[in-house]
Amino acid sequence: MQKKLLLLGIAAVLLVVVVSGVSFLFLSYKDKILPGVRVEWIDVGGLTKEEARKKIELSQQEFLSAPIEVVAGENKLETTRAELGFSMDAEKVVDKCYLLGKSGSLIKRLDQFWNAYQHQIEVPYQEVKVDYSTAEKVLEPLTKSIGDQPQNARLVIDDRDQISIIPGKPGLTADLESSFVDLFSFNKPFTATVELQFREKEPEVTTEDVQAMGINGLLATYSTSFDASNINRSHNIAVASKALNNSLIKPGEVFSFNVKVGPRTAKRGYREAIIIEANEFVPGLGGGVCQVSTTLYNAVLLAGLEIVERSNHSLAIAYAPLGRDAAVSYGYQDLKFRNNMDSYIYIKTHVGRGVLTMKIFGNTKQKKRVQLQTSINSVIPPKVITKKDSNLLEGKTVVENSGAKGYRVSAYRIINGTKHLLSNDYYRPINRVVRVGTKPAPKPNPPKGNGKDDPGKPGEPEDPKQPEEPGEPQEPETPEEPEEPSEP
Secondary structure, X not given: OXXXXXXXXXXXXXXXXHXXXXXXXXXXXXXXXXXXXXXXXXXXXXXXXXXXXXXXXXXHHHHHHOEEEEEEOOEEEEEEOOOOOEEOOHHHHHHHHHHOOOOOOHXXXXXXXXXXXHOOEEEOOOOOEEOHHHHHHHOHHHHXXXXXXXXXXXXXXXXXXXXXXXXXXXXXXXXXXXXXXXXXXXXXXXXXXXXXXXXXXXXXXXXXXXXXXXXXXXXXXXXXXXXXXXXXXXXXXXXXXXXXXXXXXXXXXXXXXXXXXXXXXXXXXXXXXXXXXXXXXXXXXXXXXXHHHHHHHHHHHHHOOEEEEOOOOOEOOOOOOOOOOOOOEOOOEOOEEEOOOOOOEEEEXXXXXXXXXXXXXXXXXXXXXEXXXXXXXXXXXXXXXXXXXXXXXXXXXXXXXXXXXXXXXXXXXXXXXXXXXXXXXXXXXXXXXXXXXXXXXXXXXXOOOOOOOOOOOOOOOOOOOXXXXXXXXXXXXXXXXXXXXXXX
């Protein structure tokens, strides 16, 4: 009995010692990585997370900045992994090291303590990543010199609206995944020589892809005229039209004028010309772009495409019929339409000699019979505003602004004999402004004598002139019929 008690006592003492020892170990490395832990060949045992991260990052930097020689035929390029888009992350591997002996069951944690202390634990290095698009740009001087690049098939439409397809061609492209295999190895020495591998690559757009678009002829065309002598406005029209040219729109896709053309800023080449702002014609960047959107809108209408978004101008414009203009303002007003056909459509633009033309091509088997109609529901005469002008003589008038009529208009589209309402639009009138003079007319100076007395005939005294009767004040000139405002 005493022997059993003695054994139990010894066991209890041993248990206390073991538990105390384990507790001491756990507490000793509470905020540190276990001793004997390393990442590949980097010893991080006994370090805090922050100390381990800094140590690993030093090796990372050495790895990423080591010189790399890339060879393609007789050409060579000196670079580094960092320049080629390689990157590494120390955080993940540090977290793995830190959790050893601190997670899982007690048995598992004790086993990790023992292995780390006796044999060391090697944690595999984290994944080395590469951005291949960055590598392609860096290596472009080498890849261009080796063979032909793939050429996409493309659609070509000549000045007579004849359509042809330029076939696609395969070419050689650098096989970076195969070429970079050795660069991923995190082993010293970090310097390396890489011979670029190449493989045949099909074009992204094949001849079959272009044929499947189904574009075989002209669906609709529309032209508007502009004053070519207005240099800034003509320039803006050309810039916006160029952005639209060669646009391909797939079936079901919604096309946005603003997305395609982009902001109308000086940085993008736009100049100052007349625009409509706050119901007035004023100078502003991008004047003339609305004529491009309006011309496109009419071509889209004639092609029978679905209108998603369109706004009229607040004032009547001269380059398109009422109810068929399309005002655009980046971030505010847009022209959007949907390709509601089964085939692609293609936009071709042309600017020259004061004429802007939009052409829409597609599958002529889906061409529709389209007519456009406009109904003027009411004409709103402009108000006549008179302003007193103290610098203008009484009775004189000057027309400061000839004004313009306003309109309420309904626009319709007839597709294959069925009439559809497009929009009900309101165009504000522009007030006619007349300045009326209030400045008094100057009094005539008295006649000057010749310095000699003239007695006149004897007995007949000179009959003095009677003053003229003051005339009736003149009415302002009758306002002329207002002209339509010029285009913004």
